[in-house]
């Protein structure tokens with residue numbers, strides 16, 4: 543029975559963020575705060591764990607939905623939409639391909655880098671630096687058609703080395719670099 547595993551969540555999170563254009567609740571549209579979200583089966587079938595059947599919602603909407611017909615309907619419509627999107631390879635492009643200037647794209651990549659780190663560290667507590675770099679480069683290329691490795695490294699350094707940033711880098715015994723939540727100040 544394919545319930546939602548941690549590995550699935552890690553893969554699905556950037557997909558949901560992209561489809562929902564940010565980390566927010568697909569029901570009420572409000573931004574998610576902290577860990578107050580669930581990966582929800584849109585059709586309420588816990589065994590139907592496929593990407594097009596998963597949306598991110600806040601915990602309170604998730605609970606309300608179990609007894610709310612309109613919310614169930616909304617979820618099913620969204621599922622249909624995701625299925626249609628998955629069949630249309632151009633659709634994803636259209637979502638992001640407005641006439642973006644270079645600054646706009648840089649801003650998006652920076653924003654995505656920050657969001658990615660925030661989410662992964664919420665889930666895992668840490669992430670290896672190189673994993674982070676390559677995952678974010680891949681996602682930014684897919685989403686925005688931009689994001690060179692050197693650029694993403696620069697963004698990660700800004701987000702982890704600057705005083706007052708939320709994250710920091712640590713080295714383990716094998717000299718591997720990890721990104722973790724900044725402790726103290």
Ligand SMILES: [Zn+2]
Nearest residue numbers: 567570600603
């Ligand atoms: Zn909600």
